[in-house]
Amino acid sequence: MFFKKKADPAVQGRIPPGQHLTRKWPVLHVGQIPRFDPATWKFETSGLVEAPMELDWAAFGELPQVDLTTDFHCVTTWSKLDMVWRGVPIAEILGRTRPAPEATHVIIHSHGGYATNLPLDVVNDDDVLLATGCDGTPLTPDHGYPLRLVVPKRYAWKSAKWLRALEFTSADQPGFWELRGYHNNAEPWAEERFG
């Protein structure tokens, strides 16, 4: 069957408009890949939460992790299907840090100053992970080691690499790309590329 791979309808139905399938995993980011230092690394929650968290790498490693297969859509038009992420479900964080009733948004902060923003109800979804690995191995430095956010239902710039903090707020606060003309909501099936 020489032409079996062409236009598989099951695959086509998972590629949002204007996107194409990639089998490679491109690397995209601004700035430098940070060096991981387990002595100084920490993950924090802050802002409108009942119990702010501050975890070092060892403590973070004690949180429960799961494997979850999801698709990944970059605004530069590549989509990668069936990525097997390993990570801490966002529910494990929300359950511990307990956002206050006034919290409506999450500002996602990475090492080096990259940030992105999402409504709390978008972050609070079953497929959102704080990922430590993909496809059976730890994340490589270029893909966010040791920790990145994964938000499969939004364009990939919302999936911050080198994640360091989640800040809960009562007002939205555009992040790096949102301030530079990208759409605030970034939903691939609605092609929310530019604001």
Ligand SMILES: Nc1nc2c(c(=O)[nH]1)N[C@H]1C(S)=C(S)[C@@H](COP(=O)(O)O)O[C@H]1N2
């Ligand atoms: N900290 C940080 N995270 C980031 C970015 C970045 O520049 N800095 N780029 C985003 C963009 S635009 C994309 S497409 C994805 C790419 O993830 P990948 O390099 O693992 O494919 O990371 C996102 N996360």
Ligand SMILES: [Mo]
């Ligand atoms: Mo991107």
